[in-house]
Amino acid sequence: MTPEDAAVKPEAAAVKPKDAVPMPQDAATEPEDAGVAPPETFVKKASVRLSDGRELIYFGESAAWAAGYPDLRELGALGASSQVRYDPLLGEWVIIAGHRQGRTFLPPPDHCPLDPSAPGRLTEIPAPGYEVAVFENRFPSLLAAAGDAAADQPGLLATRPGNGRCEVVCFSQDHSASFADLTHDQAALVLAAWIDRSAALAALPGVEQVFCFENRGEEIGVTLSHPHGQIYAYPFITPRTTRMLAMSGQHQRDTGRNVFDDVLAAELADGSRTVIAGEHWAAFVPHAAHWPYEVHLYPRRRVPDLQSLTATERSEFCDVYLDLLRRFDRLFDTPAPYISGWHQAPVHAGRQEFALHLELFTIRRASGKLKHLAGSESGMGAFANDIRPETAAATLRELVAG
Numbered sequence: 001m002t003p004e005d006a007a008v009k010p011e012a013a014a015v016k017p018k019d020a021v022p023m024p025q026d027a028a029t030e031p032e033d034a035g036v037a038p039p040e041t042f043v044k045k046a047s048v049r050l051s052d053g054r055e056l057i058y059f060g061e062s063a064a065w066a067a068g069y070p071d072l073r074e075l076g077a078l079g080a081s082s083q084v085r086y087d088p089l090l091g092e093w094v095i096i097a098g099h100r101q102g103r104t105f106l107p108p109p110d111h112c113p114l115d116p117s118a119p120g121r122l123t124e125i126p127a128p129g130y131e132v133a134v135f136e137n138r139f140p141s142l143l144a145a146a147g148d149a150a151a152d153q154p155g156l157l158a159t160r161p162g163n164g165r166c167e168v169v170c171f172s173q174d175h176s177a178s179f180a181d182l183t184h185d186q187a188a189l190v191l192a193a194w195i196d197r198s199a200a201l202a203a204l205p206g207v208e209q210v211f212c213f214e215n216r217g218e219e220i221g222v223t224l225s226h227p228h229g230q231i232y233a234y235p236f237i238t239p240r241t242t243r244m245l246a247m248s249g250q251h252q253r254d255t256g257r258n259v260f261d262d263v264l265a266a267e268l269a270d271g272s273r274t275v276i277a278g279e280h281w282a283a284f285v286p287h288a289a290h291w292p293y294e295v296h297l298y299p300r301r302r303v304p305d306l307q308s309l310t311a312t313e314r315s316e317f318c319d320v321y322l323d324l325l326r327r328f329d330r331l332f333d334t335p336a337p338y339i340s341g342w343h344q345a346p347v348h349a350g351r352q353e354f355a356l357h358l359e360l361f362t363i364r365r366a367s368g369k370l371k372h373l374a375g376s377e378s379g380m381g382a383f384a385n386d387i388r389p390e391t392a393a394a395t396l397r398e399l400v401a402g
């Protein structure tokens with residue numbers, strides 16, 4: 001099933017849910033107030049509230065069923081606070097969220113908070129099974145009620161409330177799986193959730209940019225091994241996007257052309273760093289890669305955000321992305337730790353020129369060896385990469401179908 005099928009013919013999307021997800025025999029037990037999404041959202045979903053008021057959204061065929069299970073925990077109030085402070089030398093905002101020190105750190109597998117709930121073992125997911133689940137982070141860096149924007153402290157040392165939202169995206173109920181283990185249809189459901197959440201968070205007051213990303217592996221600092229990603233909705237345009245937009249504007253003034261279009265065309269014409277050239281997507285190691293193994297994945301048609309992708313583009317993305325992740329899994333003696341993130345146009349700026357793309361990279365440069373951000377990188381922002389981008393691309397190309 002492709003997202004297109006699900007969107008155009010909702011009745012035809014009634015494939016059986018994933019085998020591992022228990023389903024009620026009687027659909028009449030579905031609660032009426034489960035918040036089932038209208039068909040125009042392209043995906044079946046249902047929203048509930050956890051006992052501390054946070055929102056949880058199930059996606060997939062089992063969504064309305066899963067939403068029938070209430071959160072039986074008695075969670076205390078969040079007590080979280082967040083602010084953003086302006087760095088006047090670099091012209092960028094920094095999130096200050098002092099409450100996050102107490103968050104869960106690598107719990108034993110039988111205490112994983114992202115597993116489905118079971119009798120005597122209540123987790124963040126009240127249902128006994130799910131396909132994809134998204135919920136508000138209990139330890140957010142940014143939160144909707146962080147404060148009134150009128151409380152801005154202006155001037156050189158500007159401070160604002162850290163308004164925004166942080167969500168956790170559970171890719172699968174299977175604790176031991178990784179994104180690379182997902183089927184095409186499971187990946188398509190995660191993509192549908194990213195699209196849905198990106199649109200919903202962009203519509204929140206004060207949100208300027210939405211970032212969907214995954215940190216994978218303990219070396220990256222992941223505190224939970226369950227397959228999951230995160231979504232940050234920022235009250236500002238992030239420093240990297242600000243810089244990309246500035247460079248895009250300069251290139252437009254200098255050449256009359258779009259820098260994202262020109263880079264993609266130049267990389268494909270050169271070819272030495274191309275990893276996968278699909279019909280609708282192209283993946284390459286950038287000419288000036290910062291990381292040992294770094295791949296940028298672009299739709300060939302320039303679009304500002306995930307919502308703008310056609311059903312055909314969404315479907316091919318799943319194939320290409322799963323292929324890339326499986327190559328990363330085989331780069332070293334154990335699966336590569338990685339960071340993967342969607343670069344989308346900001347909510348209110350740069351939508352004409354920005355090009356949606358995904359950046360995937362590992363900090364591992366060889367089995368057992370990590371690239372550390374030491375003096376030059378951390379102190380000066382000047383990267384030194386130990387692996388030639390052409391070599392990295394050749395290695396990734398050769399890892400086909402292992």
Ligand SMILES: [Zn+2]
Pocket residue numbers: 112113114115174175176225226227
């Ligand atoms: Zn788990």
